Amino acid sequence: MKAAGLFLLIAGFVLVVSALVLxxxxxxxxxxxxxxxxxxxxxxxxxxxxxxxxxxxx
Amino acid sequence: xxxxxxxLTETGMAICMLCIFLVxxxxxxxxxxxxxxxxxxxxxxxxxxxxxxxxxxVLVYLLIGFAFQGxxxxxxxxxxxxxxxxxxxxxxxxxxxxxxxxGSAVSLVACLQLFSVGIAAMIPxxxxxxRWRLGASCASAALLAGITYPVFAHWIWGGxxxxxxxxxxxxxxxxxxxxxxxxxxxxxxxxxxxxTWILGPRLGKYETSGMAIPGHNMVMVLFGCALAFVGWLxxxxxxxxxxTGASIGSMTLIAVNNVVASSMALLTxxxxxxxxxTKPDASISANGFVIGxxxxxxxxxxVSPPEAAVIGLVAGLxxxxxxxxxDRLGFDDxxxxxxxxxxxxxxxxxxxxxxxxxxxxxxxxxxxxxxxLLGFVLPLTYCLNLLVNRFYPYRIxxxxxxxxxxxxxxxxGAYPELAQSTNDHLYR
Numbered sequence: 001m002k003a004a005g006l007f008l009l010i011a012g013f014v015l016v017v018s019a020l021v022l023x024x025x026x027x028x029x030x031x032x033x034x035x036x037x038x039x040x041x042x043x044x045x046x047x048x049x050x051x052x053x054x055x056x057x058x
Numbered sequence: 059x060x061x062x063x064x065x066l067t068e069t070g071m072a073i074c075m076l077c078i079f080l081v082x083x084x085x086x087x088x089x090x091x092x093x094x095x096x097x098x099x100x101x102x103x104x105x106x107x108x109x110x111x112x113x114x115x116v117l118v119y120l121l122i123g124f125a126f127q128g129x130x131x132x133x134x135x136x137x138x139x140x141x142x143x144x145x146x147x148x149x150x151x152x153x154x155x156x157x158x159x160x161g162s163a164v165s166l167v168a169c170l171q172l173f174s175v176g177i178a179a180m181i182p183x184x185x186x187x188x189r190w191r192l193g194a195s196c197a198s199a200a201l202l203a204g205i206t207y208p209v210f211a212h213w214i215w216g217g218x219x220x221x222x223x224x225x226x227x228x229x230x231x232x233x234x235x236x237x238x239x240x241x242x243x244x245x246x247x248x249x250x251x252x253x254t255w256i257l258g259p260r261l262g263k264y265e266t267s268g269m270a271i272p273g274h275n276m277v278m279v280l281f282g283c284a285l286a287f288v289g290w291l292x293x294x295x296x297x298x299x300x301x302t303g304a305s306i307g308s309m310t311l312i313a314v315n316n317v318v319a320s321s322m323a324l325l326t327x328x329x330x331x332x333x334x335x336t337k338p339d340a341s342i343s344a345n346g347f348v349i350g351x352x353x354x355x356x357x358x359x360x361v362s363p364p365e366a367a368v369i370g371l372v373a374g375l376x377x378x379x380x381x382x383x384x385d386r387l388g389f390d391d392x393x394x395x396x397x398x399x400x401x402x403x404x405x406x407x408x409x410x411x412x413x414x415x416x417x418x419x420x421x422x423x424x425x426x427x428x429x430x431l432l433g434f435v436l437p438l439t440y441c442l443n444l445l446v447n448r449f450y451p452y453r454i455x456x457x458x459x460x461x462x463x464x465x466x467x468x469x470x471g472a473y474p475e476l477a478q479s480t481n482d483h484l485y486r
Contacts, residue, residue: 002255006436006437006440006441009432009433009436009437010433010434010437011433012429012432012433013429013430013432013433013434014433016425016426016429016433017426017429017430020223020227020229020422020426021139021140021142021144021227022140025227025228025419029422030422033422033425033426033429034425036429037425037428037429040429040432040433043432044432047255048387051255051387051388051389052387052388
């Protein structure tokens with residue numbers, strides 16, 4: 001699960017960079033950038049979830 | 059971000075140099091904070107670890123780091139993409155052989171970066187407190203100083219693609235970070251997150267619910283905060299002059315913003331912990347002071363003092379909840395480095411986009427910087443450390459952890475005349 005989370009972190013980064021580099025300033029770049037960050041937040045949640053072990057009573 | 063080397067007068071050069079000479083105080087402050095938050099039986103190890111990590115980071119950065127980082131106008135590896143030339147990586151000579159140490163902008167940058175990389179490498183030490191082997195922390199510092207830090211610093215401070223976003227992609231002035239909220243603090247904080255993933259919690263941390271393991275010397279922590287503050291003034295002032303072209307006159311604004319943001323963050327954390335735990339928590343309040351300094355670093359020359367107060371207020375609100383939340387998620391971070399440096403650093407980067415005036419579209423560049431920190435720095439740091447951990451285990455064996463790192467790794471304690479406490483826990 002942690003690997004999947006890290007993959008999402010990278011995927012979100014690629015999405016943000018692609019939006020800024022490939023789209024023209026008139027295109028809705030902001031929406032793609034926000035979507036990329038949302039993917040990264042999902043990735044962080046997944047990595048944090050993977051770190052949380054259920055048998056330690058936290 | 060400026061895409062031409064800083065033009066300094068002789069007076070500017072002298073002031074910048076004086077500011078750089080203050081920067082090691084930040085490292086001294088962080089070392090005291092990390093040691094105070096740890097157990098007494100690992101105190102000498104923690105202080106020695108800070109010095110060793112600093113030394114390793116400086117030497118590795120000298121050897122290869124600066125070659126990857128470079129500076130604006132220096133040789134670099136370019137990539138043609140989308141019909142534009144993107145600056146990806148510095149291509150300077152190894153061992154700083156291309157730098158003439160004559161007080162020029164590039165020589166001042168090289169000097170400042172030697173201190174900055176040492177500070178970034180010291181941040182994870184507090185997270186790995188009481189269980190991270192000395193050799194392993196040095197290996198991790200070498201990875202940070204040789205690969206992660208210089209590559210990311212080049213993107214912002216070396217005229218790299220994130221700094222170019224302003225001119226080439228119409229995103230404000232490109233990614234900006236005057237004092238290193240992202241480049242130094244967030245990089246160090248995300249390295250701390252990777253380390254706590256690899257090391258796991260201290261023995262006994264989560265065995266009994268409702269228990270905390272308090273730091274052994276809160277006076278050391280609070281004195282460390284005061285010391286770090288002085289160093290931070292130098293770090294932010296020198297960074298602003300070299301990387302954003304700030305004038306000598308703006309030094310007063312930097313000092314005012316620093317003291318305002320840190321004071322506001324301290325008081326906010328103090329009040330929030332007082333309301334939540336019935337009495338103010340000294341450790342989280344100290345972290346509140348430092349997160350105020352971290353979060354104002356990126357934008358120290360670009361905001362007014364009332365805006366600095368707002369940035370400090372948000373930072374002061376973030377730290378108690380972040381510390382508590384990470385603890386519940388099983389991140390054993392004795393010094394709160396992840397909350398202070400990673401969360402505070404990311405907030406500092408975002409604050410540039412929110413508060414910097416006269417840069418339309420700046421938030422896009424700052425968001426790209428956050429994305430790079432989370433999508434490049436964090437996975438790379440984690441994977442590199444995980445790889446080294448396979449061959450050279452980071453964590454000390456259980457008997458060594460119970461005995462304390464001082465006796466186990468150094469053969470002598472920090473406080474030989476004092477009896478060692480066997481009860482590490484404090485009821486909340």
